[in-house]
Amino acid sequence: MCFLINFPTNHLTKDTTHRILLKGHPLNFHKKLKNYKSTVLHNLRGLASKWNLCAIHVKDESTRFGLGSFKPLGVSYAVHKLNKIVNLKETLCAATDGNHGIGLSWISQVFNKKCVIYVPRHTTKSRTKFITNLGSKVIKLEKNYDQTCEHALQTSKKMDWQLVQDVSFKGYEKIPAYIMSGYQTHMHEIGEQIECKELPFFDVVFLQCGVGSWAASCIWYYLEKYGSKRPKIILVEPRESAGVYESFKSKKRTNPKGSLKTIAQSLNCGKPSLSAWGIIQSGCDGCIKVDDADIIAAKNIYLNSKGNDPKIFSGASGAVGLAGLLKCLNDKKFGNMKKHIGLGPNSKVLLFNTEGTLFDNL
Ligand SMILES: Cc1ncc(COP(=O)(O)O)c(C=O)c1O
Numbered sequence: 001m002c003f004l005i006n007f008p009t010n011h012l013t014k015d016t017t018h019r020i021l022l023k024g025h026p027l028n029f030h031k032k033l034k035n036y037k038s039t040v041l042h043n044l045r046g047l048a049s050k051w052n053l054c055a056i057h058v059k060d061e062s063t064r065f066g067l068g069s070f071k072p073l074g075v076s077y078a079v080h081k082l083n084k085i086v087n088l089k090e091t092l093c094a095a096t097d098g099n100h101g102i103g104l105s106w107i108s109q110v111f112n113k114k115c116v117i118y119v120p121r122h123t124t125k126s127r128t129k130f131i132t133n134l135g136s137k138v139i140k141l142e143k144n145y146d147q148t149c150e151h152a153l154q155t156s157k158k159m160d161w162q163l164v165q166d167v168s169f170k171g172y173e174k175i176p177a178y179i180m181s182g183y184q185t186h187m188h189e190i191g192e193q194i195e196c197k198e199l200p201f202f203d204v205v206f207l208q209c210g211v212g213s214w215a216a217s218c219i220w221y222y223l224e225k226y227g228s229k230r231p232k233i234i235l236v237e238p239r240e241s242a243g244v245y246e247s248f249k250s251k252k253r254t255n256p257k258g259s260l261k262t263i264a265q266s267l268n269c270g271k272p273s274l275s276a277w278g279i280i281q282s283g284c285d286g287c288i289k290v291d292d293a294d295i296i297a298a299k300n301i302y303l304n305s306k307g308n309d310p311k312i313f314s315g316a317s318g319a320v321g322l323a324g325l326l327k328c329l330n331d332k333k334f335g336n337m338k339k340h341i342g343l344g345p346n347s348k349v350l351l352f353n354t355e356g357t358l359f360d361n362l
Contacts, residue, residue, distance in 0.1 A: 062356025077182025
């Protein structure tokens with residue numbers, strides 16, 4: 001249910017991923033895109049007071065580029081970087097269970113390229129429809145997420161398409177590193193909104209995981225900026241797709257044990273990404289598994305705001321970080337975790353609403 005990590009190294013290996021992340025200036029790139037606007041960092045004073053915490057802030061990615069999630073940040077930056085170093089192929093391709101494909105379809109249009117998106121069997125109609133409306137060809141496979149990624153890889157090789165995948169594996173590390181670099185735009189925005197130079201504003205950060213690339217990029221940001229003074233970082237996954245949790249337990253990158261069927265559509269992934277796993281091990285303090293019921297409770301808390309707090313419209317995956325915080329606060333079995341991260345009246349907590357409710361209305 002929860003796993004405490006006692007001795008994160010708090011330093012990063014200087015591999016390709018590290019160097020790409022270090023050199024990235026994604027915020028400068030994103031600021032030049034049409035529709036760019038920094039997303040809001042909500043201060044939920046009412047909720048923090050109710051739960052006896054010092055502060056709860058939520059970076060709300062539901063409005064990002066009008067595309068419903070933070071994901072387009074990563075893939076748009078990767079395509080921009082690729083375009084600078086190679087001749088972009090005529091067709092771009094990826095496997096996705098939703099948001100990554102939305103991002104690639106959108107940026108393919110910006111760069112005037114064709115786009116083919118493969119989705120696994122469990123991807124909902126609303127998501128495939130959204131991707132199709134962005135001009136991509138969407139092909140649904142009778143496969144799970146990992147098998148769909150493999151299919152996209154093999155077909156791209158055969159057809160001479162450019163694979164732009166957010167999961168890294170041996171020999172495919174550069175593009176996922178550009179994607180992780182692109183995600184950092186919202187960390188830089190938070191830097192402008194609230195963080196200080198010497199010490200982090202936040203004490204505890206909850207990050208939801210699919211393949212772990214996004215969480216790794218946030219961890220990298222905090223390690224690079226604050227080293228061992230970084231906030232405590234907790235990763236949260238749906239119980240049925242908890243690849244990071246299982247990897248920590250078995251001390252090697254491994255597949256989730258569950259069914260991969262949860263309401264958190266965007267997190268129903270397989271094995272953690274290779275380079276993400278390296279970074280996660282360096283700077284994370286624990287992992288939490290949550291159930292669909294916890295995620296629904298978290299969505300409702302965002303919606304039924306306290307006092308003068310704003311209402312936050314969150315999709316299931318968007319609410320998973322809050323579901324993790326709820327577990328720590330309310331479930332006695334998480335007492336050790338609470339102690340481990342020092343969660344209490346002095347804690348300033350950062351959460352991300354990584355996706356909104358765009359698909360609920362399609
Ligand atoms: C809304 C949302 N939140 C979180 C994540 C997790 O990102 P990652 O797969 O890099 O762990 C995703 C990934 O697609 C997502 O779409």
